[in-house]
Amino acid sequence: MSYVRACALSALQEDVPKKVELNGVPVAVVRTDEGVFAINDTCSHANVSLSEGEVEDCMIECWLHGSSFDLRTGKPSGLPATRPVAVYPVKIEGDDVLVSVNQEN
Ligand code: FES
Numbered sequence: 001m002s003y004v005r006a007c008a009l010s011a012l013q014e015d016v017p018k019k020v021e022l023n024g025v026p027v028a029v030v031r032t033d034e035g036v037f038a039i040n041d042t043c044s045h046a047n048v049s050l051s052e053g054e055v056e057d058c059m060i061e062c063w064l065h066g067s068s069f070d071l072r073t074g075k076p077s078g079l080p081a082t083r084p085v086a087v088y089p090v091k092i093e094g095d096d097v098l099v100s101v102n103q104e105n
Contacts, residue, residue, distance in 0.1 A: 003091055003098035006038065010095050017051035017060060025101045027088065030071055032058050037071035038088040038099040044069075045081040 006020045012031035019041055020027050026041035028051035041051050043062045050069065053061040059068040059077060067081035074084040091098040 001089065001100045002102055003089075003100045006097045006099045008095050009036070009092055009097050012036065012097070015055040017053070017055060019049065019051035020099075022099055022101045027099060027101060028060065029090075029097060029099065030055055030060060032071065034058050034072075036090050036092060036097055038090050038101075039069060039071055039074055040086040040088075042085070043067070043081060044076065044083040044085050050085070 004022050006029050007018055012018055014031050017028040017030045020029055027038050028041040030037050041049050043050055048062055048064045050060050050062055053063040058071050060071055061068045065080050068077045069085050074087040089100045
């Protein structure tokens with residue numbers, strides 16, 4: 001599994017998503033009190049950037065229609081989204097946040 005650097009850990013504020021593009025994949029990186037998570041930035045319901053939504057209790061909310069996705073699993077908690085969003089493995093090395101976007105989810 002190959003990891004690429006997404007951003008500096010110190011650049012992430014808790015529960016404030018940061019949008020990055022890794023190997024052409026848009027990813028929202030989120031630091032929470034449970035750790036750092038990486039989720040595909042595009043809502044599974046329509047073409048909306050999840051990083052523009054709010055994070056609470058390890059869930060990121062799509063601002064357009066209100067589905068929330070679990071940052072740990074990518075699963076939506078409720079309608080209108082029914083399909084999960086891909087989540088990616090994260091590693092922390094020093095101040096670097098590394099994400100592997102190559103694996104299939
Ligand atoms: S576009 Fe995200 S819930 Fe509709």
